[in-house]
Amino acid sequence: MWQETISIPGPYNFDLALDRLSLDPLHAVDLDSRTVKVPVANGSERQIATVKGTGSLEIPQFHITAEGSKEQTLSVLKEIFRWDVELRKIHDHFQSTDLKPIFDAHYGTPLVLDFDPFGSLLKCIIHQQLNLSFAYTLTQRFVHAYGIEKDGVWFYPTPDKVARLTVEEFRKLQFSGRKAEYVIGIAELAAEGKLDFASMRNQADAEIENSLIKIRGVGPWTVQNFLMFALGRPNLFPIADIGLQNALKKHYGLDQKPTIAEMEQLKEPWEPYLSYASLYLWRSIE
Incomplete structure (x- = not known):
């Protein structure tokens, strides 16, 4: 068993990330203790890494407890939780767009990946x-x-x-x-x-x-x-997604869901971070 504390630049809203993870009943999330247990598979070996948020929105810090290869586990966790992504840069990009209110409301929410x-x-x-x-x-x-x-x-x-x-x-x-x-x-x-x-x-x-x-x-x-x-690609916008359509309908106060052509036009200013536009729009109705 080993332990490690990781610090990254803010903002990073671990509480909102945990809240979204908790929607899936397969995830072992404890919102009160700010922890999630992550299954880490390395070949036939299966280990569990416990990630606990110990920092704040602007000064994010995480305490990790795990078994197995420290280097491999930290690499997996870094990828899953996107600890290398500059969320402030993405937030600033959306300040001049129609999605500013949503990005302000869910400030610092990372695009956490599926575990496998x-x-x-x-x-x-x-x-x-x-x-x-x-x-x-x-x-x-x-x-x-x-x-x-x-x-x-x-x-x-x-x-x-x-x-x-x-x-x-x-x-x-x-x-x-x-x-x-x-x-x-x-x-x-x-x-x-x-x-x-x-x-x-x-x-x-x-x-x-x-x-x-x-x-x-x-x-x-x-x-x-x-x-x-699965791969954390930053510029995806699944136009056929009903949740996105409903979120846009709500955000823009439309009488009906936007057409594909309307969505294609709306999303132009959000590139190259369409995945974050998708995530924050989903969050706005979850």
């Missing part, structure tokens, strides 16, 4: 065309049925294990037959090494999209959410 790229892609598939509450419930059923639990923290099942499941087993969890086939198909590709999540970190968004879009069940919405929440 394979799990992130599966979650994107599971969440397709479902309301958020049932999407989380369905994902939780799947992970509880086939994942691994360690000290109250859940790890997504491995690609090998998911690839061996049958559509009937998914149907018992209330998956549609088609969605079950999509999940199994992605797991088979990952198990065969045809989906290399590690190499994706060095690939351009377009290259990843061209690769993923060929997979059955993967559309633009799935690709964009994966790029955002």
